[in-house]
Amino acid sequence: xxxxxxxxxxxxxxxxxxxxxxxxxxxxxxxxxxxxxxxxxxxxxxxxxxxxxxxxxxxxxxxxxxxxxxxxxxxxxxxxxxxxxxxxxxxxxxxxxxxxxxxxxxxxxxxxxxxxxxxxxxxxxxxxxxxxxxxxxxxxxxxxxxxxxxxxxxxxxxxxxxxxxxxxxxxxxxxxxxxxxxxxxxxxxxxxxxxxxxxxxxxxxxx
Ligand code: ATP
Ligand code: MG
Numbered sequence: 761x762x763x764x765x766x767x768x769x770x771x772x773x774x775x776x777x778x779x780x781x782x783x784x785x786x787x788x789x790x791x792x793x794x795x796x797x798x799x800x801x802x803x804x805x806x807x808x809x810x811x812x813x814x815x816x817x818x819x820x821x822x823x824x825x826x827x828x829x830x831x832x833x834x835x836x837x838x839x840x841x842x843x844x845x846x847x848x849x850x851x852x853x854x855x856x857x858x859x860x861x862x863x864x865x866x867x868x869x870x871x872x873x874x875x876x877x878x879x880x881x882x883x884x885x886x887x888x889x890x891x892x893x894x895x896x897x898x899x900x901x902x903x904x905x906x907x908x909x910x911x912x913x914x915x916x917x918x919x920x921x922x923x924x925x926x927x928x929x930x931x932x933x934x935x936x937x938x939x940x941x942x943x944x945x946x947x948x949x950x951x952x953x954x955x956x957x958x959x960x961x962x963x964x965x966x967x
Pocket of ligand 1: 776777778779780784785786789872873874875876877878899900901902924925926927928929930
């Protein structure tokens with residue numbers, strides 16, 4: 761652990777995601793990284809229109825934002841930022857980090873990402889600048905290999921978190937089939953999905 765008195769800097773985790781919907785895999789990953797890296801806060805940043813997901817329509821940003829707020833509201837270490845949503849258009853991690861860097865000028869940033877997303881980091885635009893803006897923490901995710909031999913030395917930490925085989929894709933498919941998502945996502949998120957009739961398959965009868 762670091763010596764807080766010696767460096768005095770806030771340590772801010774950044775968890776970007778589509779959060780369509782947010783689920784317990786996201787929350788466990790953020791909580792585990794916060795504890796392991798002695799973070800003061802984790803900011804969840806729902807994306808605008810994500811360029812990786814052009815093949816499907818993403819739920820409205822306000823719904824994803826509100827589900828993220830509902831899921832994180834009870835944890836004093838968690839907060840939600842609207843920066844990517846309010847910027848509009850496609851979200852690039854470089855823009856997210858530049859903006860957070862300016863907003864939290866005196867904090868150290870830790871970008872938290874799952875193994876699947878980490879594998880693409882080197883393909884992201886401006887990978888060099890990304891590593892100068894934040895330390896990257898890759899977390900295990902069932903079904904994805906964590907290690908990437910091409911990652912730069914020092915800029916990335918790979919850690920194991922308790923494996924939760926939950927994905928937003930599976931949650932959406934469950935809702936569309938009429939299967940439960942209780943305990944995969946927080947209770948308030950289940951209720952919000954029902955209230956807003958998200959992910960329903962229009963060909964299925966309402967239940
Ligand atoms: P989708 O299935 O729609 O892609 P997702 O479950 O992957 O959704 P995202 O919003 O795409 O959720 O993920 C945001 C971040 O959280 C990514 O870095 C992703 O790797 C990570 N993540 C998602 N699910 C898990 C999980 N179960 N365990 C660890 N990390 C996860
Ligand atoms: Mg994903």
